[in-house]
Amino acid sequence: SQQGEEDPQALSIQEGENATMNCSYKTSINNLQWYRQNSGRGLVHLILIRSNEREKHSGRLRVTLDTSKKSSSLLITASRAADTASYFCATDAPESSGDKLTFGTGTRLAVRP
Amino acid sequence: NAGVTQTPKFQVLKTGQSMTLQCAQDMNHNSMYWYRQDPGMGLRLIYYSASEGTTDKGEVPNGYNVSRLNKREFSLRLESAAPSQTSVYFCASSERAELEAFFGQGTRLTVV
Secondary structure, eight states: OOSEEEEOSEEEEETTSOEEEEEEESSOOSEEEEEEEOTTSOEEEEEEEETTOSEEEETTEEEEEETTTTEEEEEEOSOOGGGOEEEEEEEEOTTSSSOOEEEOOOEEEEEEO | OOOEEEEOSEEEEOTTOOEEEEEEESSOOSEEEEEEEETTTEEEEEEEESSTTOOEEOSOOTTEEEEEOSSSBEEEEESSOOGGGOEEEEEEEESSTTSOOEEOOOEEEEEO
């Protein structure tokens, strides 16, 4: 089964509103990352938060991490129509054998103009 | 700087045919990955390679084989394609799993 689960599966908001999506994972991690995917394209890295960090900002993005609850959230402020995409969290898994990067199921965000 | 290059972009196979998906990266990354993406399933890891000469199974390895030909190239082979392997396949690379990964543009494979 996949390491990460995003919630909600789909989100529709008006331009200018904030969008919040959540990720839960199963095992301990070194870092948690968020990626964006425009329809039909490859994934693009947005932001990385280390396991010893609780919050990180990058432009209109704010990521929080709660390792005790094994969860993270991505907040996009003042959303734009161009933010319409799918968003995925990704984790490494140091307690598992190997050096692998696994993704959650994603949140589809639609921003209405 | 090309990043991660996948070929082909599109492919239609008949059931039972074989094919190899090619992936190359020019960033001198150690780790490379193959994922498949199906509607509603997110990305599922098929195989990965933490370094040249090593490969390991991911979540859904059945029906696939891989080769880490050198540090740059990581190929995915379907020996006998099945309709259940219809999907979009992505190759990715990173310096290590806990660092930023770079993705190719994907291969849309249809098995009829």
